[in-house]
Amino acid sequence: MWAYRTPAGLEQANGALQALGTDVQIAADVEGADLVHSHTWYANSAGRLAQLTHGIPHVVTAHSLEPLRPWKAEQLGGGYRLSSWMEREAFTNADGVVAVSKAMRADILRSYPSIDPSRVKVVYNGIDIDDWKPQRDDDAVRALGIDPDRPSVVFVGRITRQKGLPYLLRAVASLPEDVQVVLCAGAPDTPEILAEVTGLVEDLRTRRNGVVWIDRMLEHREIVNVLSSATVFVCPSIYEPLGIVNLEAMACGIPVVGTKTGGIPEVVADGLTGRIVPIDQATDGTGTPTDPDRYVADLAATLNEVLADLGLAKLMGRAGRLRVESEFTWGAIATKTRAVYDEVLAGR
Structure with a gap:
C-alpha cells in the first residue's frame, strides 16, 4: 500500500485541494495497472487522471453522493464545489460504476442522468464476520x-x-x-x-x-x-x-x-x-x-x-x-466485485 503526503505548499489549503493534489501523485504511481478502482470523491480524481493519462479503465464505487450532501458546504466551504466537480467528472466518464445499494443506484442515475444504466451495478459493502461477532465483556x-x-x-x-x-x-x-x-x-x-x-x-x-x-x-x-x-x-x-x-x-x-x-x-x-x-x-x-x-x-x-x-x-x-x-461477508462481496472488473475489462 502506498503512503502519500499532502503535496508541499498545500498543507494549509482547502481540504478538497489537498485531496486533488494527492490524487495527482496516486495517478502517476498506478501506471501499468490493468484497472483502477476509486471510492468516494477524494479518490475519484486519481482514477479519472489515471484513466486519461495511462488509458486504464476506471471503476468508481459510490458510498455517498455530493449532490445529496449539500451540508458538506458547511465543512468544505468552496471546496464543496470542487469535490462535486471531482465526483461528477469521474462518474460520468467511468467505465464501470458500483452502487452500494439499490437505493444508491437510483440516486446515481437521478444525480447523473447521462450515465448508461447498464454500467451501474449493485454490490453491497461487507464486513469481516470474524472481527465483528458477539463478544461481551x-x-x-x-x-x-x-x-x-x-x-x-x-x-x-x-x-x-x-x-x-x-x-x-x-x-x-x-x-x-x-x-x-x-x-x-x-x-x-x-x-x-x-x-x-x-x-x-x-x-x-x-x-x-x-x-x-x-x-x-x-x-x-x-x-x-x-x-x-x-x-x-x-x-x-x-x-x-x-x-x-x-x-x-x-x-x-x-x-x-x-x-x-x-x-x-x-x-x-x-x-x-x-x-x-x-x-x-x-x-x-x-x-x-x-x-x-x-x-x-x-x-x-x-x-x-x-x-x-x-x-x-x-x-x-x-x-x-x-x-x-x-x-454480507467479504468473500461474497469480492466475488461480485471481481465480476464487475471482468465485465469492464472484457468491454475494452
Whole structure:
C-alpha cells in the first residue's frame, strides 16, 4: 500500500485541494495497472487522471453522493464545489460504476442522468464476520461508564447532519428511565453542530440519568464490547447509502432500529432483524424530515416497542447475525466485485 503526503505548499489549503493534489501523485504511481478502482470523491480524481493519462479503465464505487450532501458546504466551504466537480467528472466518464445499494443506484442515475444504466451495478459493502461477532465483556463496558445490567440503546457515528443525532436525542427523552443511552459520537463536521449536540445532551442529562457520551474513537475491541452488551442499536440517519455500522451491530447479535432511507431497509429486515422507522423527507437533497416532530415521535415509539419485548429483541439479534453471515461477508462481496472488473475489462 502506498503512503502519500499532502503535496508541499498545500498543507494549509482547502481540504478538497489537498485531496486533488494527492490524487495527482496516486495517478502517476498506478501506471501499468490493468484497472483502477476509486471510492468516494477524494479518490475519484486519481482514477479519472489515471484513466486519461495511462488509458486504464476506471471503476468508481459510490458510498455517498455530493449532490445529496449539500451540508458538506458547511465543512468544505468552496471546496464543496470542487469535490462535486471531482465526483461528477469521474462518474460520468467511468467505465464501470458500483452502487452500494439499490437505493444508491437510483440516486446515481437521478444525480447523473447521462450515465448508461447498464454500467451501474449493485454490490453491497461487507464486513469481516470474524472481527465483528458477539463478544461481551462486562468489566470493559463498565470502564466506559456503561452499566451492563441495564438495557441500553447505542448510537455509533460521526456528529454530522446526515447521521440524525439531534433527532435521536429528542426521541430518547421518551424512553423508560431505566434505559441507558450510549452515544459513541465524535469527529463533528462543524463547531455549530457540535454545539447543537452538546446542548441537547446537557438538556437530556437534566431530565434523566444513564446518558453516556463517548466522544473519542474507540478501539475495535471496545466498540465490539459496547455493541455486544447493548439491547438495541439505533441508526437515525437521514442520509445513508448503505450503513456499514448497521451490519457491524447485526454481526454482534443485536437488533437495529433504523430510518427508512437509502440502503438501510436493504440491510435491516423490518420485523426480522430489527425495525424500520418511516420518514417523509424533503426533496431538496438535504433529506431533512418534512415533519421533524412526527419523525422523532415515530423513532421513540419504535425504540420503545423493541425495548418492551427483550425476548423478541434477542431473537432479532440472532437473526441479524445470520443475515450478515449469509449475505454480507467479504468473500461474497469480492466475488461480485471481481465480476464487475471482468465485465469492464472484457468491454475494452
